[in-house]
Amino acid sequence: MSFCWEADVTSDFGSISSLSANDDIETYVAIHESSAVPLTNGEGYEMSNSDGEAPVSKQEVQPPLASSSNKPGPEMGQKSDKVILARPVPVGRPSRPRFEHEPLKEKGEEIRILTILPNKSDNLSAPLECKIRHVSIEKARGYTALSYEWKTNVAKASILIHGATFAISDNLKHALLIMRHHGHEDMWVDAICINQRDEGEKSAQMKRMYEIYQQALEVAVWLGPAADRSNEIMDGLARISRTANHRLTLKELPAPAETEAIDKFLSRSYWERVWIVQEVAAGCSVQIYCGSKKVSWEYVAYLSDVWKEFRQGEGKLLLACTVCDIRASRIHYERKPKDTLQILSETRHSKATHDEDKVLGLLGLTSDWARYNTEIDCSQRPRDMCLSMTAGAITQSRSLDIILLGRKLASQKPFVRNGELLDNQRPLPSWCPDFVHFMPSRSEEAMISYLGNQGKRVFGKHRIRLSTTGSSTLRNVDFKLDLSAEVLQVRGLEIGLIKALGCAANEDAGHLNQDESEFQVRNRDDEAIYNALSRTLLMYDEEYDFYGESPTFLNWFTQGTYQSWFGEEDHRDVYSWFDNNEALMIHGKTMQERVEWGKKKWIGPRTFVRKVFELPQAVFQRRAQPISFFAEGHIVAAIRSALDEGLRLMTIDRHRRIGWATEGAMVNDKVFLLPGCTLPVILRPRANKGGYSLVGHAYVHGVMDNEVWSQVTSSQMLELVKIY
Structure with a gap:
């Protein structure tokens, strides 16, 4: 047996290494x-x-x-x-x-x-x-x-x-x-x-x-009876535990057979069950039993950490590593417990025989269950539990932000109890999150930390909290939630219709989607549109305010990006995205034409000479200037962040607005500001039924900091929006 358990020991006897397991340990x-x-x-x-x-x-x-x-x-x-x-x-x-x-x-x-x-x-x-x-x-x-x-x-x-x-x-x-x-x-x-x-x-x-x-x-x-060489793994961990100042590492890459044994040990069906996450995280002293062997939890956690590093980049999910991470977080960061949405996201791949257990089995780990105002009831159907949790979150917080994680228009997974489909398998309303089958997208993952007040920015702005409709504590959030009809009624302000949608990072130019009316627009306010486009692309940059003051970067950046086709991968990906979206109509002109206008307006001999003189100062201060070589890395990272979330550029018919739309948006969807919702929402009219379905959230330049909502002086200016 050649598992390479290496123990670094500081003692009079030096270092003990290469402890190996015994092949002939008795089992039950x-x-x-x-x-x-x-x-x-x-x-x-x-x-x-x-x-x-x-x-x-x-x-x-x-x-x-x-x-x-x-x-x-x-x-x-x-x-x-x-x-x-x-x-x-x-x-x-x-x-x-x-x-x-x-x-x-x-x-x-x-x-x-x-x-x-x-x-x-x-x-x-x-x-x-x-x-x-x-x-x-x-x-x-x-x-x-x-x-x-x-x-x-x-x-x-x-x-x-x-x-x-x-x-x-x-x-x-x-x-x-x-x-x-x-x-x-x-x-x-x-x-x-x-x-x-x-x-x-x-x-x-x-x-x-x-x-x-x-x-x-x-x-x-x-963990269950001994199998798949688990005795050798347990013996190796036990020997490590008997050394002083132990540190578990893999001395060398394991042979394929040993790799498979560790994979199976960390992939046992025990790790898949949602209930064990809370049980392990809560324990003050945790011992692992497998067959006749016993070892302290910390050594299995070490094995998990080493194995994650060894498997890094393979994309293989081991739920044992998730359980270890949650326990470690609970022990070391007790003062900052995680909220319900974070725990549900981290355990999304765990399993339960009853669907409602995916939520109820984790309640001891959450810091904000009271926010959902939902009684723990084992007899409650999972669909009813999701509705109750959403209603509780809305009424308790007087905020509509929870709907940003709603089911939207995704297909509804069936609810199951004890392996059998429950009756009444109606889809949840689009505004209600499916907490049972909680599988947030990349864009929604960023939203979870933002809504959980974990100090994360949903976008790269200096301000952590956005305020498209102002603080809910300053305004009366007037909404009506009818659970019997499963409809959310609220008065909102329509920003406009989506008229053009670019393609996502993983799509080619054939996925451009734009209304024919966009080709008829003749808008001469080129400078304002150019600035709005530049600042929209900068949405995720941490120095948004600084760069936004001088959006001329777009001209220089696109030139630099074109030239870096053979450079770093991020640059190539962003260049490819620009290339595929060149024909996107942005209020009467293609994106390529908007960029070319900026070149004619801003780039000339005088600008070049000025920037040459600015470059030494930028190098000395190590601070990126709007058109310096340092700026390019910031801008690439900002655009790449948006692309990683599957966002697409969009134009809105009113007031020449530009923004980003989440996955699933279509031309002629409407963008609204809703009181109590800190981000704009995309709604789709229901054909021949009246009302709307929720599509997702959006970023719209010029409305994110209460600029538009602050001008609303009367509820008569708002439309009664019914979301189903």
């Missing part, structure tokens, strides 16, 4: 194989569930199981002879009674703790015997919270709780056997400690989930 093969052998009740009968039901996700229905007393038991750390007896339940053939839960105290003040009794035999897969008790959550201490994958919807195995049977999945049985082997007694296991048949209890306990894992003595992560 017997345990793994025993999953096919059902446990019996001591009388030769299999422990089966006569109802044919089984737990299938963190909040799904558990087979008819469980019983415990409603009397609180001793506090954690104390033992008591008082146990909670099971009620016998007839099952149609000779067998033990099934265990049934007794109710917890209301308001989620209690949790159940499962105690695994010691193994009295030498058989590692001997039947699991347990007890259960109720404990105040405020005083619960000293227990281990299990994080695992539910895997199957068939409970093929079982355990004994106070002598009564409780059906569980094979994967959970394996996990509990390993926990017993490692000496764990007091456990919190969701499938057992929550009555999966009680929707009210599930909702109440879900609110406490983060707290339960946070105050556990240990969070035990069960």
Whole structure:
């Protein structure tokens, strides 16, 4: 075996390196194989569930199981002879009674703790015997919270709780056997400690989930039985953990077989489940169990970091790396917790058996759930939850910014629960984000950090917050949200119709889309249009205000870009984009003609001489001047940022406006300013239905800093806009 685990050690003995794993480590093969052998009740009968039901996700229905007393038991750390007896339940053939839960105290003040009794035999897969008790959550201490994958919807195995049977999945049985082997007694296991048949209890306990894992003595992560050389990986990590001042690196590139083994270890199906993200992030002490092996979380996190660096540029997604990053962020940046939109974006590829779990399983990690004014309800349909969250965000904040992440005109993915399509599969309204299938585009990702007040600019301007319609705290945001009709009504100001659309960075000139009327325009205000075009292209530059004062850069920049066709990749891409958009009509003239006008206006002997004298000062100050060689890099980066988000140049029929449109916009879409929305929105009239559908947001030169909205003196100037 040649995994190259290198440990840099500062000690009297120098450096220890090239620690390799052992190929012949014993595993619990017997345990793994025993999953096919059902446990019996001591009388030769299999422990089966006569109802044919089984737990299938963190909040799904558990087979008819469980019983415990409603009397609180001793506090954690104390033992008591008082146990909670099971009620016998007839099952149609000779067998033990099934265990049934007794109710917890209301308001989620209690949790159940499962105690695994010691193994009295030498058989590692001997039947699991347990007890259960109720404990105040405020005083619960000293227990281990299990994080695992539910895997199957068939409970093929079982355990004994106070002598009564409780059906569980094979994967959970394996996990509990390993926990017993490692000496764990007091456990919190969701499938057992929550009555999966009680929707009210599930909702109440879900609110406490983060707290339960946070105050556990240990969070035990069960990756599953040993497979695909996982023992070698675990042994290598364990050896690293025993060195002083450890630092995990890969000494050399692994052989293909080893690469595949690490990929499989970090790609196990455990990492895909959305619930484990919160469970791992909450734990104060996290241990990884795989087969019979155990290692501290930090060494798996190191492996994840090294592997990300090794795989950099391949575009391969490993959800284990996402989980590690979220936990690291939670530990090191606790003072700046992430908001709901950020967490949903980062976990977009995680999976859940119930669609609503994609949101509910992450609530403990969010800092702003109260903003959505939505009760945690396990019985709520995912579509209704999305509508409720959007309505809550609008009414709580008195802002419409959340609609900028709406479904828009994208096709609606079906909502699923327990692998089956739910009925009433109507698409969400265009203004409502699909928080369940949350897959933001590049443009929307920039919007998420902007809306979350994370100190990011949605554009490159010095001001972090834009104000197309002024501050919502200074104006009364008048809107009506009718959830029954699923319509948002608001009075807005129409900026105009989109009359021409350029092609995106990945499109050729054949994708130019422009209204024939654009070819008939004869606009002589060339200087104003040239300046507007230049400043629109500069939208993403951090020194927008500086460059915007002297937009003559466009002439010099285009010349420099043409000449740099064989230069850096960014320059070539921007040149190619310019080339494909040369024929775009911008209020009566093509973009190429607009650039040529600038050359005639601004470039001449006097300008050249002046810039020659400015160049030494620019070099000395290391500050980019509008037409200096330093400016070109800034401008290329600004345009490239817009192109990376899939934006397209657009012209608007009124007031010779120019801007950027998001993906999906079409000619004859309308651009509006809406009160409470910090960016212009693109709306599309609904054919023969009235009202509009939301297309996306826009950047429009000359309206982004309240220039137009401040002139609105009466609501009579506004149009009643109905968005469906």
